[in-house]
Amino acid sequence: MSPKLGLYKGRFDYGHRTIFEDLNFEIDKGDILCLLGANGCGKTTLLRCLRGFLPLRSGSCRIDGTEISIMRTSSLAQKIGFVFQDNGAPFPYPVIEVVKMGRAPHLKMFSSPGAHDTAIAEQALETVGIPHLRDREFTHISGGERQLVAIARTIAQGPDVILMDEPTSALDFRNQTLVLQVIDKLARAGLTIILTTHYPNHPLLHACKVAMMNNGNFIAFGSAESVITESNLRRTYGIDVQILTSQCHEGEAPVRFCVPRQDGET
Numbered sequence: 001m002s003p004k005l006g007l008y009k010g011r012f013d014y015g016h017r018t019i020f021e022d023l024n025f026e027i028d029k030g031d032i033l034c035l036l037g038a039n040g041c042g043k044t045t046l047l048r049c050l051r052g053f054l055p056l057r058s059g060s061c062r063i064d065g066t067e068i069s070i071m072r073t074s075s076l077a078q079k080i081g082f083v084f085q086d087n088g089a090p091f092p093y094p095v096i097e098v099v100k101m102g103r104a105p106h107l108k109m110f111s112s113p114g115a116h117d118t119a120i121a122e123q124a125l126e127t128v129g130i131p132h133l134r135d136r137e138f139t140h141i142s143g144g145e146r147q148l149v150a151i152a153r154t155i156a157q158g159p160d161v162i163l164m165d166e167p168t169s170a171l172d173f174r175n176q177t178l179v180l181q182v183i184d185k186l187a188r189a190g191l192t193i194i195l196t197t198h199y200p201n202h203p204l205l206h207a208c209k210v211a212m213m214n215n216g217n218f219i220a221f222g223s224a225e226s227v228i229t230e231s232n233l234r235r236t237y238g239i240d241v242q243i244l245t246s247q248c249h250e251g252e253a254p255v256r257f258c259v260p261r262q263d264g265e266t
């Protein structure tokens with residue numbers, strides 16, 4: 001059986017500048033893959049290529065074995081959702097209408113969302129814990145709330161795969177935890193999720209696969225435990241980091257987490 005999503009010998013260039021090349025990975029239904037890497041290493045560019053927003057210079061990206069570059073736009077939108085880093089608010093629509101926009105790939109041309117689509121959108125708001133924002137104007141809610149609305153809209157889209165560009169970046173501590181729990185829940189329901197993050201502790205605390213990106217390739221790919229090591233973190237971010245373990249609850253496996261060393265940069 002084909003993996004849910006695969007990239008094979010992927011290469012992308014902005015003009016003469018190669019962002020990544022000979023990049024390969026496969027992930028399956030229900031997997032969560034966390035992309036880590038320094039600012040500007042190419043995480044967003046990779047996500048955009050996987051969604052088909054940017055064309056690969058060479059190589060192939062396949063969903064369920066089908067090359068995405070030959071898929072129709074609506075079929076691709078039904079299969080892959082994308083949560084952008086920046087959720088600007090150009091129009092003062094009510095939040096529920098913004099979430100219903102996620103249903104667009106499922107509607108016939110010139111038709112509007114119906115009661116079924118409204119119910120799906122309301123369920124998506126419940127899933128991300130913001131049903132109380134249903135009738136608020138999208139332009140009058142906070143940046144973090146807009147990020148949660150964007151996630152709800154993508155859930156309402158009903159894709160098999162969700163690509164999320166720094167989904168926790170604008171969120172407070174509670175909502176970061178909430179979004180990571182939502183991601184766990186979606187994966188348990190069979191969705192495949194790829195997210196970028198700047199917090200190595202997130203994948204350590206929420207066991208998932210990790211790809212560490214550096215110099216246009218993955219320097220490590222695998223379980224959080226195997227990839228998030230002191231030496232990989234030093235190589236990627238150029239600082240000394242210490243991995244600590246703590247027994248939070250008696251009888252449960254110890255939790256691993258990383259902290260920068262106090263004695264500074266390497």
Ligand SMILES: Nc1ncnc2c1ncn2[C@@H]1O[C@H](COP(=O)(O)OP(=O)(O)OP(=O)(O)O)[C@@H](O)[C@H]1O
Binds near residue numbers: 039045
């Ligand atoms: N449209 C563009 N044209 C040319 N270069 C670009 C363009 N977009 C991004 N870049 C460059 O490509 C490189 C990769 O950018 P990208 O946004 O993918 O990195 P990133 O890892 O997501 O960064 P961050 O963690 O800061 O969000 C960066 O050096 C960036 O300056």
